[in-house]
Amino acid sequence: MKHTKNRKRLLYITVGAVFLLVFLRFGLFFLKSEGFSGLSVGIPLLLLGVVIFALCTSGFLAAWVYEDCGKRGDDPILWAIVVLVATPLIGWMIYVLRRPEIKRDCPACGHQISLRAKYCEECGTHMENKEDDTIMVKQETHHLKWIIGGVISMALMLVCLTGFIVTAAAGNNINTNAASNERVWNTGVIGMTTSSFIDGVWKLKFGSASEGFIKEQNMKIQDADTQMLHADISCKTVPDGATLVLWLVQGDTARSVDVTDLSEPLEYPLDEFENGKIHVRLQINGVKDTSSEIYIQ
Template identity: 35%
Template sequence: MKSFQGVRFPLFVAVPLILTLSLLFSALLFWVQGRLSGGPLLLLLLAGTLFFFLIAMGCGGFWVYQDCKLRGEEPVLWVLLCALSYFLILPVYLFRRPKQRALCPECRHPLAKGDRFCTVCGASAQNPVAPPKHHHSAYFLTAILSFILSILCLAGFVYTFFSFAGDLIDQGRQDVTILSQESLIGGVWTVSFHRTSDGYTFRQDLTLPADGAPALQVDAACGTVPEGASLELRLLQGETAVTLDLTDLSQPLVYPLDSFQSGVLSLELQSNGVEDVSVVVALQS
């Protein structure tokens, strides 16, 4: 009876608490959305994602710890595994966990099949206590609710981010890019992006070797090309400037660099309305 009361009390505290927090957060979000946009709203949604996720991790970890103790499993190991990969390990644990064991009537330690005495306190195991069908339900339910709320906040963050960035592009901002990645590894310049403001320019420098000017190999793919949109690559060195049109490039382009000297070659990749773009630029000896 004592353990049952111990379960009921947190159930009537934790569930109203998490629901109250979610309602307060929703009210705050509604109030902020009507007055702020962009950065502050994104920060609030990100904070909500982290806050509810940490609650889900804490409550879920506590429930796994207690469940392991009731089933004779190693609780610390499973909690650590859940902390490392919460989304993968928790379903695995729920699927493979053994049946609950009968409990010692004195210390409530799980008894193995055939035990005549408790291995912890030495009490007789002739009249074991049946394990509770449900234990620490408040923590399990709180973990589920918090996880759902964290996913909703994350979805709101992603939606707000794309809406905010898209609004800036539509307003004519010249310094906005969505989902862009850029890297320079071993003389290979890679650029990809979903969408940018018109005229947005990626810049990079390559070094031409002193033993002769190689060729430049360019491979570009544009997922969406509205009418009048373009993708251009400019090669700049001193007074020499060359512009390559990559908008409708069907196969890799090899451009000889005979007109350029050894040293630094500046590259400028300019996007004008194209979307879902991937570009790879490399020196070819």
């Protein structure tokens, strides 16, 4: 009994740790991205709903697996963790496909043996199996509450996911305006990209991106009267009509510069801005195989 309580306690701790890590990840993202500026409140709520109900689905299925393992003499903690770590359905299906049959205790030595066994493999005691014992093995779905909870959680997860996709695809609740002082969010994709911001230097490389895709980095102006923004940008592949636009945005002030074909590094004065944070953005309109290095000095 004590061993069982310890196993259950370990399972509860594992589930709690998973939930804590998810909320911690959301919290870190919230702090790093300055919250969810530029998004309607519904989008992060729907996304959070997807994560929470996905975790609930995993938790319910893990609980069912834990109880089922106990009936079959398998390792419940191991399989519950497998279901939690893997996606809910995949982990659950793996377990169902390889779970052992339900066993019973030998009346002589207590060793667990198959319901269909004629002799105990441990002590050799003859087992008197009635036909009902061997054929009518309990096949009902036990611990149905966990299955029902998992199905309901999965349904709610799909509802939140559908709502998130529809809302994001509509675009009305997402800020995509490069001149906005709020954070810009993209509904497109960018490929083969590397981005770093070390010691005030923003380095960005990408292969290609969907039309109008915006990469953004917040920088800080220390002395607007004397400092300048330096940008060394090279676009190796420029199809007809393609452009790369550099945006500088601070409050109501927004300035743009076409940096598609720079013959030399750009030096842009910042005297029309104020000291403090400034949004530095690159709006990608068809250019490919681009590398850039941007800083304020």
